[in-house]
Amino acid sequence: MELIRMRVAARRALTPHIVEFTLVPLHEGALPAFTPGAHVTVEAPSGAMRRYSLVNDGTAPSKYVIAVKRESAGRGGSASMHDEAVEGHELNVKAPENDFPMADAPRYLLIAGGIGVTPIYAMASHLEREGKDFNIIYLSRSAGEAAYLEDLTTAFGDRVLAHHDEGDFDRIYDFWDHFAEPQKLSVYCCGPKPLMDEIRAISGHWPEGRVNFEDFKPVEVVRADDEPFEVELRKSGATLTVPANRSILEAMRDAGLNTVSSCESGTCGTCKTRLLEGEADHRDMVLMDEEKANNLMICVSRACPGGRLVLDL
Structure with missing residues (x-):
């Protein structure tokens, strides 16, 4: 797999715990293109390899834009990015891959939970450029923790439904009306495991391939009951x-x-x-x-x- 040496050209705080990084190549030459839903694997300053969804247009990219949430219970990769990947810092980045590709459909429903908004934002931007019909449901604990919320509402207006539960179980969004009857649309969902488990459970009667998921944590590397x-x-x-x-x-x-x-x-x-x-x-x-x-x-x-x-x- 191609390894690209890149530099942090800019950082932008999206929320108190999420930072956007703009990465540019050190050497001249075209960056590998990518499609919506793609990710790159970045070697964090700590040496950890971590996957991050690409946010920008991948048609003929001159940069890669990612957003990183500091995971307080993580194993140090995100903290290393936040603390050490300052502007000018150099990183090794692997060429984009896409395990969450979009297929052609008459309509789209994009569902994002928390930091899972990153591939969803890229998909929405692509669909907007293509003139396709889509809606977004964006869930977060609060508006202040919702990365790209202002960007999304500015770009897509009332096609964005933002729901903030403030940590109250009784205020969790009810998706049933969206999934009670199978519709002629494709669903793309990215977010924490409870969200995706819920969507899987209520969409089991939909045709295969109509509801799609992205999960960057396919296995539990560390579990609560693990021992040295x-x-x-x-x-x-x-x-x-x-x-x-x-x-x-x-x-x-x-x-x-x-x-x-x-x-x-x-x-x-x-x-x-x-x-x-x-x-x-x-x-x-x-x-x-x-x-x-x-x-x-x-x-x-x-x-x-x-x-x-x-x-x-």
């Missing part, structure tokens, strides 16, 4: 304790040990590693069942409770 465990790296001779809130890959990085990685979400297979001893708690979406006894993905997998792993690293 020991991993021996046979080739390097190192033995590490992997904390409950870190992955093997992150523990290696923290110890100054370099290894290859890409998605860091258990979906690409780049960090596939030979398992020499121990029983792994597999959390990836790549390995075949017959591979799991002797391999694991160090970006997401752990030792089973009380266990210890020996890896061919």
